[in-house]
Amino acid sequence: xxxxxxxxxxxxxxxxxxxxxxxxxxxxxxxxxxxxxxxxxxxxxxxxxxxxxxxxxxxxxxxxxxxxxxxxxxxxxxxxxxxxxxxxxxxxxxxxxxxxxxxxxxxxxxxxxxxxxxxxxxxxxxxxxxxxxxxxxxxxxxxxxxxxxxxxxxxxx
Numbered sequence: 001x002x003x004x005x006x007x008x009x010x011x012x013x014x015x016x017x018x019x020x021x022x023x024x025x026x027x028x029x030x031x032x033x034x035x036x037x038x039x040x041x042x043x044x045x046x047x048x049x050x051x052x053x054x055x056x057x058x059x060x061x062x063x064x065x066x067x068x069x070x071x072x073x074x075x076x077x078x079x080x081x082x083x084x085x086x087x088x089x090x091x092x093x094x095x096x097x098x099x100x101x102x103x104x105x106x107x108x109x110x111x112x113x114x115x116x117x118x119x120x121x122x123x124x125x126x127x128x129x130x131x132x133x134x135x136x137x138x139x140x141x142x143x144x145x146x147x148x149x150x151x152x153x154x155x156x157x
Contacts, residue, residue: 065128067121067122068125071126074115078111081108082104085105085108
């Protein structure tokens with residue numbers, strides 16, 4: 001079903017069930033944590049992200065979506081590289097991989113630059129990215145209100 005779409009259009013279904021749908025904080029609706037009994041795949045998350053991806057493809061130009069996906073991934077990679085630099089300052093009690101300092105610094109600089117208008121990105125990509133992030137924040141706020149109401153009535157989660 002998803003084979004006709006670019007690999008990163010829409011929400012990554014493999015991440016959704018691990019993003020809070022199945023833990024005690026319960027910040028995503030519980031159905032997103034549902035795993036198919038035989039295939040062991042997050043089928044509700046896959047279905048949801050497929051619907052979102054198809055809606056985006058039908059409503060927009062595929063090259064705009066590709067550019068927007070690239071923009072958002074570069075922004076995420078920038079944040080991840082910053083996190084690497086911040087987290088390396090915290091001591092841990094076990095041996096782990098440690099990248100040389102220049103690698104995440106280079107990642108922050110290059111990804112950060114490529115995710116700005118200075119790199120020549122069309123303004124339309126920023127508009128679409130902002131709209132998608134805004135919809136995500138709105139859905140998160142609605143879910144938080146619903147979950148607060150659910151907990152106030154004595155529901156689990």
